[in-house]
Amino acid sequence: MAKTVVSTISSVAAAATVVRSVARDYLPPEFQDYLHLGFRNFINKFSTQLTMVIYEFDGFAENEIYKATELYLSTRTSPQIHRMKLTKHANEKDINVAMDTNEEFTDIYNGVKFKWCLVTNKAPTREYYRNDGMNRSTGSDLRMLELTFHRKHKDLALKEYLPFILNDSKTRKQEEKSVKLFTVDTMMMRSGFPRMWVPVNLDHDHQANFATLAMDIDVKEKVMKDLDRFIKRRDYYRKVGKAWKRGYLLYGPPGTGKSSLIAAMANYLNFDIYYLELTDVRSNSELRKLLVATANRSILVVEDIDCLLELHDRVPPKSFTRRNKGRGYHEERKVTLSGFLNFIDGLWSSCAHEKIIICTANQKDKLDPALLRPGRMDVHINMSYCTPCGFRLLTSNYLGITEHNLFEEIEDLIVKVEITPAEVAEQLLKDNDPDIALGDLINFFDVKFKENEEAKAKAKAKEEESANIKVEEEEESVAKENKKRKKKNLLQKRMTRRNKLI
Secondary structure (H helix, E strand, O other), X not given: OHHHHHHHHHHHHHHHHHHHHHHHHHOOHHHHHHHHXXXXXXXXXXXXXXXXXXXXXXOOEEOHHHHHHHHHHHOOOOXXXXXXXXXXXXXXXXXXXXXXXXXXEEEEEOOEEEEEEEEEEEOOOEEEXXXXXXXXXXXXXXXXXXXXXEHHHHHHHHHHHHHHHHHHHHHHHHHHOOOEEXXXXXXXXXXXXXXXXXXXXXXXXXXXXXXXXXXOHHHHHHHHHHHHHHHOOHHHHHHXXXXXXXXXXXXXXXXXXHHHHHHHHHHHHOOEEEEOOHHHOOOHHHHHHHHHOOOOOEEEEEOOHHHOHHHHOOOOOEEEEEOOOOOOEEEEEOOOHHHHHHHHHOHHHHHOEEXXXXXXXXXXXXXXXXXXXXXXXXXXXXXXXXXXXXXXXXXXXXXXXXXXXXXXXXXXXXXXXXOOHHHHHHHHOOOOOHHHHHXXXXXXXXXXXXXXXXXXXXXXXXXXXXXXXXXXXXXXXXHHHHHHHHHHHHHHHHHHHHHHHO
């Protein structure tokens, strides 16, 4: 009897192998897929299991359920897991544990078994072309989580289990999250992959907070109150039909603490920072992809926006450039002001959810008024030179003192000489002895005063030179106009004389 069973199984297996080989060699691929799909559907009719697939990305945006489940599963360990992925950043205390690819984990919720499996599919390799004319290729893994359970527990999974995971991960994020700085990966962006932002954990800048920020107390309190109000007004924004976002413009000379204020805001809200360099973005469509791919509860930073001259022109310039020798011409469009404004206050801004947009500028008067109006840049903060209040906070942070006999003299100098908080901090860092550090700071004021006077003299000379050039150009223009007028009068006289002779 045993021999008969083994013989039958061997015959069936051999026949199946032959049929599979013949089908693979002689049947069209479309017909093979049709048979495979039909066979799978036939088997599924007798299965009591239901599988839900959760992809890592939904288009260019991150899938919130995937991220939440990934964090939720990282806190669960089981003897049934044989492979785990471990990561740790330099400024993190604990080791991050995650389930590795193709591993399975069974979770029990309200007595029901839910089986999780991390699956990875290799995306097709795509080519992209560099400015140097050389071809490059790249590929990426498409990750997804598969959740399998009995069909009768579908409502439990959708209405209780998955919402439980989302709430659990949200609470855990707020407790354990370290603020990250995201920068653009242009190679991945132009290759069409959704993972366009590369994160790094903030080290030094993340320690910045409002308590140590060298700003006037009134300005700090104003910013903190505005942030608190913004976070609590989710229902209000929904009620009035506006995107839940807030725009800040930080303007002032370099070294006045704009970057430190951004880091303090991120630390205060526990929001990630997305640093966008507009010079790396080639078109409005690329900008749209990047902004859609930013996560909620984040801060988008565009620095030195007054230096981007292209944003002063609302008409998209077109230029044809020879790219990738042998492939013809490629039409290249630049990011325009109207395109940028559409993403921070147009229809595309509705994709934002609990986001803050911060633009920094050295000179506010260079910016287009369309960018400055409420709804785009709601709060304007003047990052001025160091004040007596800011100086006392810096000495408390760097030297650990709140009083000194040189304070009064230094505060008088601060009012008279324009000096940035960064320059004051640099002088205080040079020595731990308060007497020496403050004495060197007083000497630095003399140097700074001379530098400011020289800069003002150069600016005045340049302004006078520009005025003289303008006068010369006007005089030259008038001379040319007079010359044209004389020539025209002379021609008219000749024509009159000729007509008389005729």
